[in-house]
Amino acid sequence: MKKLLIFAGTTEGRELAFAAEALGYDVTASVATAYGERFLAADSRVRVHAGRMDAAQMEAFLRGGSFDLAVDATHPYAAEASRNIRAACAAADVRYLRLLREESEKSGVFFDTLPEAAEAAGRLPGNILAATGSKEIGLYRAVPDFSARVYARVLPTGDSVEKCLAAGLPRAHILTGRGPFSVAENLRDLGACRAAVLVTKDGGAAGGFPEKAEAARQAGVFLYVVRRPKETGASYDEVFRTLKEERTCG
Secondary structure, three states: OOEEEEEOOOHHHHHHHHHHHHHOOEEEEEEOOHHHHOOOOOOOOOEEEEOOOOHHHHHHHHHHHOOOEEEEOOOOOOHHHHHHHHHHHHHHOOEEEEEOOOOOOOOOEEEOOHHHHHHHHHHOOOEEEEEOOOOOHHHHHHOOOHHHHEEEEEOOOHHHHHHHHHHOOOHHHEEEOOOOOOHHHHHHHHHHHOEEEEEEEOOOHHHOHHHHHHHHHHHOOEEEEEOOOOOOOEOHHHHHHHHHHHHHHO
16 A cells, blocks of 8 residues: 655645545644644544654654655645745655645735835835735734734634733734634634735735635725745646656656
8 A cells, every 4th residue: 555645734734644545545644733634634544744844854754654655735825834844845856746726816906025015015004914824924014013004813822812812912902713714714804804905925826815705805905915935836636637647656
């Protein structure tokens, strides 16, 4: 039985883990946090490894598990994680497949980096809903009256909330929830913040980007989008087809 390691930090990564198991693979799913583990651990068909790993640790894990293939299904903006996975696979001589999330139709104003988007949002009057995660919330401190004008929507974990508090946001400015969010939920949060601009990333349909764009349109707020890092890879269907062919040949 071929052994497959999926770096499954996304919805499609988790879906692929179960699909690959159904094809006959011995599947291990790697997630960075205990929060991500919750969505896989209930199903005993797939083994789960929880915890962040650097490139050296990934290489050791790949060698120790004698994996035949690895699929990088991390978030489109997790560029460092993808670099580490690619390097680890090359060092361990394990075939690497990158699963790319389909991009959304262009909607809003696009920026190359989050600092650029945050700075531009700060030049507008009114409040800002930052839907770009807790890890980089400190980049919004360049916004004038940061603690009064910026609201963050982050995962409902203690670590995410703590990052926002440490950056200087008051607790009342921290909204928690697990996406993807519906249009109605986005409208609710935009209204609660009295937002004039929504800053987000292009998480594609799987990440709820179309619903964010539609909510911004209905609410009459500016939509500022951080452009994805450029990379190469394959769609979910293409990766699944490759796994199916490998299984048939093996």
